[in-house]
Amino acid sequence: MKIAVIGGGAAGLTAAGSAKGAAVTVFDHMEKVGKKIYITGKGRCNFTNVCDNQTFLQNVVTNSPFLRSAISKFTPYDAIDLLENNGCKTKVERGRRAFPQSDKASDVIKALSRYAESNGAVIKLNSKVIDIARTDNGYAVCCSDGEEHFDRVIMCTGGMSYPQTGSDGNAYAVIMRLGHTVITPQPSLVALVTQEDLSAAEGLTLKNVSLRTDKVKPIFGDLMITADGISGPIALTLSAYTARDRFPYKAYIDFKPAMSRDELDARLLRDFGAQLNKQFKNALDLLLPKSVIPFIIERSGVDGALPVNSVTKKQRARIVELVKAFELNVTGNEGFNRAVVTCGGVDVKEINPKTMESRISRGLYFGGETLDVDALTGGYNFHIALATGYVAGSSAAVEQDE
Ligand SMILES: Cc1cc2nc3c(=O)[nH]c(=O)nc-3n(C[C@H](O)[C@H](O)[C@H](O)COP(=O)(O)OP(=O)(O)OC[C@H]3O[C@@H](n4cnc5c(N)ncnc54)[C@H](O)[C@@H]3O)c2cc1C
Incomplete structure (x- = not known):
């Protein structure tokens, strides 16, 4: 034979x-x-x-x-x-x-x-x-x-x-x-490109966060911020589950997956209470990595210079929402040249x-x-x-x- x-x-x-x-x-x-x-x-x-x-x-x-x-x-x-x-x-x-x-x-x-x-x-x-x-x-x-x-x-x-x-x-x-x-072959296990410019935090590894889309359940683990989007284990996993989806789609980072929204709000109250004289922009250090904070502040619409004791309940709710579901528009991926595997x-x-x-x-x-x-x-x-x-x-x- x-x-x-x-x-x-x-x-x-x-x-x-x-x-x-x-x-x-x-x-x-x-x-x-x-x-x-x-x-x-x-x-x-x-x-x-x-x-x-x-x-x-x-x-x-x-x-x-x-x-x-x-x-x-x-x-x-x-x-x-x-x-x-x-x-x-x-x-x-x-x-x-x-x-x-x-x-x-x-x-x-x-x-x-x-x-x-x-x-x-x-x-x-x-x-x-x-x-x-x-x-x-x-x-x-x-x-x-x-x-x-x-x-x-x-x-x-x-x-x-x-x-x-x-x-x-x-x-x-x-x-x-x-x-x-x-x-039709599609790149899979590949870094994702986002519409949002996250490059100010390029290289940051977020440990124990989660990532989901409207269709994909939260994936827990580590995430890396790149020059044009997200990478690291959970971004690659997401790329596999969405390999056949059309771009753009929305993905959401939960920076504190172990806490419910209520627990996070209580935590914010505690942190703010312990730092009464600080400005809002300096009061999130205990909760989030430094390079992520400017993104949260910008999207919250709260003036970073506001004394932390003036942040209202409604504003806090907005911050909680951003920490639990930080929205990204995924517009593409890094393609076959950088994909670990082919789907299709x-x-x-x-x-x-x-x-x-x-x-x-x-x-x-x-x-x-x-x-x-x-x-x-x-x-x-x-x-x-x-x-x-x-x-x-x-x-x-x-x-x-x-
Ligand atoms: C950067 C990277 C890291 C990876 N790390 C891991 C890992 O750690 N663990 C893991 O499980 N997987 C990993 N993978 C995936 C894994 O390596 C592949 O899924 C696996 O090696 C595929 O093997 P294959 O034999 O099917 O294909 P290939 O290894 O792609 O072999 C196909 C062969 O066909 C030949 N060929 C193509 N067309 C023709 C032709 N017309 N005539 C003659 N020859 C032809 C090619 O030259 C090639 O040698 C990784 C992939 C990449 C890219």
């Missing part, structure tokens, strides 16, 4: 290794495999999250049910075993995030390459697949340096994020010519979740980010690439009755 794996990222290398007994060729148009892996997890590669299947699927944002079978066939423990068995020692950190013990993503690349090569896979670099045509008994893979026939093809060409790593979306056209639907891709309705085989074209398989699946940060996306690649490779290598 001859199998072509298109794309030498996490999914493709795993598919190549798991297609046991087949003659596998991996095509990648870059000069080396796994270019995206180098930059994952800030160069440390958070390759999985050691949690149970249910928790895992709760962290999948798009098409979680589709992944149920793949995640149970290839668990986070299988990911650890795969790397350990191929020379990469691993460790688990806070939040059940697994990394190579060396903190070097390159060790993950070496282990996945070794896994592929241990199955005899041939890796062809600088080989761009420009078309794939169905033949009577398989597929003609047309690549920059010629055409070759294969019995089966596994598409692991990734999404569109960080296109300089090789996953630039060029292969969607090939996939569509094979009869598949590609759900091959419509999973057209794929058998047990084998990753196309329901449209027999002998054609898919793995990794090229599928319309995406998850939150924490090692889930990389694991999805490993698991779907594994299932695609092991299924494709099995002879089927016609």
Whole structure:
């Protein structure tokens, strides 16, 4: 059985290794495999999250049910075993995030390459697949340096994020010519751009705040203010839940999620009472980070020079509202160049979740980010690439009755 794996990222290398007994060729148009892996997890590669299947699927944002079978066939423990068995020692950190013990993503690349090569896979670099045509008994893979026939093809060409790593979306056209639907790709896990200029507080990290929209429930954690909007863990999470929404939309920061509005009002009264001679603009220091205060004062309409004991109940209510629901107009995001993952891709309705085989074209398989699946940060996306690649490779290598 001859199998072509298109794309030498996490999914493709795993598919190549798991297609046991087949003659596998991996095509990648870059000069080396796994270019995206180098930059994952800030160069440390958070390759999985050691949690149970249910928790895992709760962290999948798009098409979680589709992944149920793949995640149970290839668990986070299988990911650890795969790397350990191929020379990469691993460790688990806070939040059940697994990394190579060396903190070097390159060790993950070496282990996945070794896994592929241990199955005899041939890796062809600088080989761009420009078309794939169905033949009577398989597929003609047309690549920059010629055409070759294969019995089966596994598409692991990734999404569109960080296109300089090789996953630039060029292969969607090939996939569509094979009869598949590609759900419009959108950047996900990406910083958000706001209409409001928050740059005076650029670099500020707000700890233990929450962020919501009219549709998305509050997300708790840390938020960063950037030159043109918001970033940090909860902004990235929000970007995933809103990846298919239209811009602009409203988002609301709750600077004090642990307090109710009444508790916050009581707290303001207490703080103001303890600082009677201060001006209003100097009386919020105990409550909020310094660089946030000017935004609250400006929006409150209360004169910052007003003695704090003159702030009325109505004005206090306005301040409470601003602290609990600081409105932002999200007008965009930082795009594919800065997005961790792609939301969108091959419509999973057209794929058998047990084998990753196309329901449209027999002998054609898919793995990794090229599928319309995406998850939150924490090692889930990389694991999805490993698991779907594994299932695609092991299924494709099995002879089927016609
Ligand atoms: C900055 C950053 C940090 C990240 N950190 C983490 C993390 O810590 N944990 C986590 O879980 N996830 C992380 N991710 C996401 C994760 O890395 C990806 O979801 C995962 O690596 C996708 O693997 P893949 O094999 O599906 O696709 P890719 O790694 O994108 O591989 C696709 C391959 O296909 C090749 N290719 C494309 N078109 C063609 C063609 N026509 N012919 C031949 N070859 C082609 C490309 O060159 C590429 O090598 C991060 C992503 C980014 C961008």
